Amino acid sequence: MKIKSLSLLFILILTLIIPVFASNKAVKIDKNVSGFHKIKEFSGTVLVAHNNKVIFEKAYGFANFEWEIKNTLDTKFRIGSIIKKFTAMLIMQ
Helix, strand or coil: CHHHHHHHHHHHHHHHHHHHHHHHHHHHHHHHHHHHHHCCCCCEEEEEEECCEEEEEEEECEEECCCCEECCCCCCCCCCCHHHHHHHHHHHC
16 A cells, blocks of 8 residues: 555656646756747747647747748748758658
């Protein structure tokens, strides 16, 4: 009985601690990406997942600079010719 209660306690502690680690990662990711955004090296959206769980998602900058329309998590981006580079890499592999 004592082992069962200890294992339940361990599981409870893990469920409380894991979100804290994910939160710390999210803060670090936001700090890094915000740094690039501040020096105008990045404008877009970021989504980071770990073990099929989203730990961070945020939009930065403008989708349209002229009209000052901000990026949102639902902003659609035109990828243009970037897919050619991924296709070439897959073929080479």
